[in-house]
Amino acid sequence: MAQFRLQGSKVLAVDLTGDAVKAKNGSMVAYDGQMAFKKMTGGGEGLRGMVTRRLTGEQMTVMEVQGHGTCFFADRASEINLVNLHGEKLYVESSNLLCTDAGLRTGTTFTGLRGATSGNGLFTTTVEGSGQAAIMSDGPAVVLRVSAQYPLSVDPGAYIAHTGNLSQSFQSGVNFRTLIGEGSGESFQIRFEGEGLVYVQPSERNTIGGDV
DSSP, X not given: OOEEEESSSSOEEEEEEEEEEEEETTOEEEEEEEEEEEEEGGGGTHHHHHHHHHHHTOOOXXXXXXXXXXXXXXXXXXXXXXXXXXXXXXEEOGGGEXXXXXXXXXXXXXXXXXXXXXXXXXXXXXXXXXXXXXXXXXXXXXXXXXXXXXXXXXXXXXXXXXXXXXXXXXXXXXXXXXXXXXXXXXXXXXXXXXXXXXXXXXXXXXXXXXXO
């Protein structure tokens, strides 16, 4: 199986011994040994995946990298976080997904208002199975644990990904002061309850609620 490791915080090194990984198209920055690169359709899910992703708007261009040696990946100097999956499902915005083991299954799922408020549409990408994945963040991400005793509220613009058995609900603090332009800028949050981990970046992408 491919071995993922960080070369600094902004470059992912993957050691390959004849196996393969799926990576964001064009994210290779260097390699040694022998590598072959092949663009995959539908985020690596074939024709059905291509149709699904076009219908959902959850676009993702992916290449397969196979070979012997070490391949280095990066994307616009984003910080990289490694996620080890043991039969679990990772929910991640497609723009934040850099690389996965080739054996991990990717798909799309409906997120409803959570997706709309995060500025990434109504659907998100899932990665499922056993293996490693690398996700990106704008600045070093923090991984926050959610438990039955400690639910978590997250700014939609700072959310990156989550794992575990978590339910999500949309919270709005819009009131009269918001309507007259005296809002705090924190009128919308996503509340996570259950058991799992949430990845949060120290930066907020533009959202529909970011200015209210």
